[in-house]
Amino acid sequence: MRIGDIEKVELDRLHTLSLSVGWPHRAEDWQFLRESGQGFVALDEIGRVLGSAMWFPHGADFATVGMVITSPRLQTLGAGQWLMKRVFENVAGRDLRLNATRAARRLYLSLDFQPEKTVYQFQGIARVPTTGGPAETRGDIRTLDARDVAAGIALDAAGFGVRRTALIEKLFAHSTGYGLFRGNKLTAFALCRPFGRGHVVGPVVAESDADAVATVRPHVVDHSGSFLRVDTHVDNGEFAAFLSHAGMPVFDTVLTMSLGKRLADFAAGGSAMPKTYALASQTLG
Ligand SMILES: CC(C)(COP(=O)(O)OP(=O)(O)OC[C@H]1O[C@@H](n2cnc3c(N)ncnc32)[C@H](O)[C@@H]1OP(=O)(O)O)[C@@H](O)C(=O)NCCC(=O)NCCS
The missing domain is CATH 3.40.630.30 (Gcn5-related N-acetyltransferase (GNAT))
Known part of the structure; x- marks a missing residue:
């Protein structure tokens, strides 16, 4: 070869x-x-x-x-x-991070990658849950456009732990986005783009489960009846329950592993604010 x-x-x-x-x-x-x-x-x-x-x-x-x-x-x-x-x-x-399938775990362990946290791959045919509707949202939800890219990059960096300027710009250009605004300040957002069998929602960055749900919900409405996927480190609480009620049970898991210095996003029991509620994808993190 x-x-x-x-x-x-x-x-x-x-x-x-x-x-x-x-x-x-x-x-x-x-x-x-x-x-x-x-x-x-x-x-x-x-x-x-x-x-x-x-x-x-x-x-x-x-x-x-x-x-x-x-x-x-x-x-x-x-x-x-x-x-x-x-x-x-x-x-x-460079410090490295990846999301390892079961098949690859042994390979990465032999290369000294350390396990960090499980990723849950929620997916299925989307349907709109009856709870968590707009009336329960604190703030205004609106679609994102090019004017919101800089705020999106900053919010993503706060949640992820590293500024991903070029990637987030590119994701904005390929995605539909919904943002939660409080007094004109972007406090949470969710992007959604075509991927694989349908669409994937991610990244999602928010300060609370309720805010994450508020930004993902409009994507579920948009794609009701078709295939939708969300990759997240969150497996309990309001956000995970919302995904299951939205027609997306857990399909599989992978394991986030790192080599070198770890990012701060899982520190202190995952209490980072804001936090990454959904990955851009398993490949991109
Ligand atoms: C994961 C994958 C890339 C591994 O590639 P590979 O060519 O099989 O890897 P290698 O042959 O270099 O094996 C690496 C290590 O795993 C071990 N290993 C690999 N497959 C194994 C198996 N089925 N059973 C036991 N050991 C295995 C090898 O012995 C080697 O261990 P060592 O370093 O201690 O000697 C490959 O299986 C694959 O493409 N899987 C499907 C896609 C996938 O899941 N990709 C990973 C994305 S994170």
């Missing part, structure tokens, strides 16, 4: 790779990720894509890692390790 730049590969070959491990990404989702980060592919002697690994730098000291895939016929032969070593060479000096 030889290593190649992920930029140089045709999108349908990447799509075929993720389909081979049962992932829902569309070619467009790969394109979004390629525009947001960097990565490698493993190619065989006739140019078939048999593996991938990507990283997404934010600031000078941090990156997330994702889209680590080896094709089923290559697994357990060391290709995952090989790709990750190449990633390490390119992110030297």
Whole structure:
């Protein structure tokens, strides 16, 4: 096998790779990720894509890692390790975070990643719950536009622990967003964009369960009757209950792991304010 730049590969070959491990990404989702980060592919002697690994730098000291895939016929032969070593060479000096599937946990443990927190993948056919309606919301909900990007970046940074300027700008451009405003100040928001089998809601940043529900609810209304997904570290309380009542039970879990200094978002029992209620995606964090 030889290593190649992920930029140089045709999108349908990447799509075929993720389909081979049962992932829902569309070619467009790969394109979004390629525009947001960097990565490698493993190619065989006739140019078939048999593996991938990507990283997404934010600031000078941090990156997330994702889209680590080896094709089923290559697994357990060391290709995952090989790709990750190449990633390490390119992110030297950065603290890393990723969301590990069960299949990948052993690989990342052997590379010294430390478990942090479980991610719950809520998904299903959306339906509008009868509770948590607009009358119960403190503040004004309105759709977000380009004027709100700077406030969104600042709120996301407060919740996530690292400023993700380029990524949040790009997500705003690809998403519909709802924000909760109190006295003209953005205090919570939820973005929603096409992904995989339907749409994904994320990131969601808010100061309380009630505020998170208030910004996600309009997306549930918009997508009622179609496939919706939310990836979150929250598995109890009003927010998690709302997702279940909105037709999205927990489908699967992955494990957030880190290498190097940890972000502050899970510190002090997760009491950071505001906090990240939903990930942009498992790959992006
Ligand atoms: C996760 C994945 C990338 C691992 O790739 P891989 O090519 O199998 O990894 P490697 O062969 O380098 O194995 C890495 C380690 O895991 C071990 N391992 C891998 N699969 C194993 C299995 N089924 N049983 C036991 N050990 C296994 C290897 O022995 C090795 O351990 P070591 O470092 O202690 O020697 C691959 O299984 C995959 O693409 N899975 C589906 C997609 C996925 O879940 N990606 C992860 C996203 S976070």
